[in-house]
Amino acid sequence: MSMLNEEFFSPIWLSIQIAVVSGILATLFGTVIGLWMARTSFKGKMIVETLLMMPLVLPPTVVGFLLLIIFGKHSVIGSAIEWLFHQPVIFTWWAAVIASTVVACPLMYQSAKAGFSTIDADIEDAAKVDGAHSIQVFTLITIPLAMPSLLSGAVLSFARALGEFGATFMFAGNIPGKTQTLPTAIYVAIDSGRMELAWAWTICIVILSFFMLLAVRSRTP
Template sequence: MPMFNEEFFSPIWLSVQIAIVSGMFATILGTTIGFWMARTSFKGKLIIETLLMMPLILPPTVIGFLLLVIFGKHSVIGHAIEWLFNQPVIFTWWAAAIASTVVAFPLMYQSAKAGFSTIDADIEGAAKVDGAHPIQVFTYITVPLALPSLLSGAVLSFARALGEFGATFMFAGNIPGKTQTLPTAIYVAIDSGRMELAWAWTICIVILSFIMLLVVRSHSTR
């Protein structure tokens, strides 16, 4: 049975690891930028915000291609990474994490910005008048008030990273035990006619995605 060997569990564990790391990165970046965009107004803000949301609508293959260009051996960033770590980032575990972070970021950013935008500025202003430091205001007032939106965004980011295929396939490849995630493993299993294994992995990712979506829905209906 496929579910009792290393071949079956390896993509699952790798997908969960990558989803956790990329979900954390997306949460940190999305919360930070979402807070800044919710509280500032400047010329060209609409253009910047549109660019931030582009990964949500771009085909994953386009994102993967752009990541190859940005982090490739002919780019400044690619050269810097290879010089620092003595190896390129392409076709590594971190490439899968970067690709997943990029596609998951808009969901976290959108949720964070929406959550911060609904907070009454007078509440934060009152805390500042009472002598609270801006960091204290953010930590003890702003974040708790926006917490439902932040949690929803974090869960959605994790779920999106878990199901990422196109960008990961192009940027990180499909190396078993190294960069082969659940979506790429399912694709290869179907392509090679191993339908029992494909079904087993599909059931796993459906269950995980259902649980993530159920958590988000339970928070939104409270």
């Protein structure tokens, strides 16, 4: 019975762990890049923005394949990671985090950019005239005004990371207790004919995703 409980709860716990870390990373990167793209104008900006949004439209298996190439042992990045940590990143817990972050980041970026773009620059300028320095303006005015969009993006990023399958399966594999998340566990359960277990995991991820989306909807008019 304990082995069955461990088999059932392990993918759930791993999925939540990976989704939380990926959501935090996507929120940080997406917010910084969104602010930069909302406040700057440069030649080729449309191309850069298109590249940033590509993980949303590319098949997950393509994203996973590209991650294998970028972080493989024959790449500069992969070799550097293996030299620093004495092991490759592929088929590890961090590989699942990287894959989930890559596919979730565009959602956070899109929300952050939209939030920062709607802020009236006159409000920030007025604060500067009153003596506030740049950090105070950013933390006390810019972030609070953009907070609804940032929170929506963060929740959507978490939900997207929670449901990530294709890129994670290719880049991190399906190692029970190590990289087996809910989507990969459901796939394996169906493939092996364990439909009751697949249904139980499916209900769990549906409930989690429902409440994530409900949280986003509750913050939109």
